Amino acid sequence: MQSVLLAEWRSVAESHHEPVLAEDVVRLLSPRAGDVVVDCTFGAGGHARRIAGGLGPDGMYIAIDRDPVAAEHFRRFADDVVCQTRFIAGNFADVLAQLLDEGIRADAVVMDLGVSSMQIDAPERGFSYATDAPLDMRMDPGLATSAADLVAHAPEDDLRRWFRDYGEERYAGRIARELVRRRAEAGIETTGELVDAIRAAVPAPANFASGHPAKRVFQALRIAVNSELESLDSALTPAFELLNDGGRLAVISFHSLEDRRVKRFMRDRVRREIYPAGVPVRGDTAISEAEQLTSRAIQPGSEETDRNPRSRSARLRAVRRHPETPTS
Numbered sequence: 631m632q633s634v635l636l637a638e639w640r641s642v643a644e645s646h647h648e649p650v651l652a653e654d655v656v657r658l659l660s661p662r663a664g665d666v667v668v669d670c671t672f673g674a675g676g677h678a679r680r681i682a683g684g685l686g687p688d689g690m691y692i693a694i695d696r697d698p699v700a701a702e703h704f705r706r707f708a709d710d711v712v713c714q715t716r717f718i719a720g721n722f723a724d725v726l727a728q729l730l731d732e733g734i735r736a737d738a739v740v741m742d743l744g745v746s747s748m749q750i751d752a753p754e755r756g757f758s759y760a761t762d763a764p765l766d767m768r769m770d771p772g773l774a775t776s777a778a779d780l781v782a783h784a785p786e787d788d789l790r791r792w793f794r795d796y797g798e799e800r801y802a803g804r805i806a807r808e809l810v811r812r813r814a815e816a817g818i819e820t821t822g823e824l825v826d827a828i829r830a831a832v833p834a835p836a837n838f839a840s841g842h843p844a845k846r847v848f849q850a851l852r853i854a855v856n857s858e859l860e861s862l863d864s865a866l867t868p869a870f871e872l873l874n875d876g877g878r879l880a881v882i883s884f885h886s887l888e889d890r891r892v893k894r895f896m897r898d899r900v901r902r903e904i905y906p907a908g909v910p911v912r913g914d915t916a917i918s919e920a921e922q923l924t925s926r927a928i929q930p931g932s933e934e935t936d937r938n939p940r941s942r943s944a945r946l947r948a949v950r951r952h953p954e955t956p957t958s
């Protein structure tokens with residue numbers, strides 16, 4: 631049983647190396663020679679390599695990631711591509727605001743949210759329920775609070791809410807109660823101890839249902855540890871503000887709570903009317919602040935989900951800023 635799970639996990643982890651919805655991302659961002667591209671979630675550089683190919687020597691690829699391991703992937707990427715490159719370590723919410731302050735403007739901004747293969751593939755980072763390791767889950771090891779800290783100190787109500795909302799875990803209440811009981815006795819400091827507690831909390835049939843019984847709780851803790859939804863909320867506005875006229879913003883989300891935020895943000899930009907610079911203000915000169923490039927979210931086809939099971943929950947949405955200035 632254990633070896634089957636490990637094999638399943640390895641195949642999922644290995645398939646992560648393929649960037650999700652890569653062709654659609656490149657088509658929607660349509661990178662051209664000389665463009666400035668901001669990649670908010672560089673990871674192992676899978677999307678970056680496909681996007682940067684079109685930029686030429688005058689183009690600029692600005693990569694952001696809060697995980698120091700991404701910086702190592704970036705060094706290899708920078709050596710291989712012809713465009714100019716820059717890496718900025720940090721939370722994309724802060725870095726995008728910094729870029730705006732610097733006066734940088736981009737022709738394309740991309741976000742591929744969530745966790746990466748390099749993080750799941752490193753058992754010592756504590757993202758995986760498949761191997762026993764310290765319960766960490768921090769994308770940025772400099773963050774003050776790890777998953778073990780949350781499990782040790784968060785109020786039971788918060789644990790339950792995270793498991794329910796971020797993990798869509800049916801047994802959120804039972805699991806939160808069991809964690810609070812166990813932490814008072816022996817503590818929960820490893821992924822293995824967390825898996826044991828979850829297995830003990832859920833009804834017996836749930837331990838044998840398809841999918842690992844700890845999957846949803848691990849996802850929920852990861853989202854909480856890394857304040858993923860708060861970062862997204864703070865990042866969408868500066869990401870859009872960075873765009874030049876005609877610039878494109880593409881976001882891949884993996885959770886309905888992320889996708890809902892992205893969808894609402896983009897819809898509001900499309901509905902908001904502005905008056906283009908240099909055009910006298912008249913009723914018929916107002917244009918939408920953005921044009922929707924994806925009328926509904928793009929999802930991977932069965933070929934991609936077979937090759938890369940993680941892509942199953944991916945949703946890609948994109949907008950273009952200031953589509954056209956009316957000539958009349």
Ligand SMILES: C[S@@+](CC[C@H](N)C(=O)[O-])C[C@H]1O[C@@H](n2cnc3c(N)ncnc32)[C@H](O)[C@@H]1O
Binds near residue numbers: 746
């Ligand atoms: C799904 S992976 C990106 C994979 C990448 N597109 C590729 O093709 O290799 C997400 C990456 O974003 C980073 N990340 C997630 N949230 C972040 C945030 N708020 N600020 C900066 N980086 C973040 C993670 O550390 C991870 O490396």
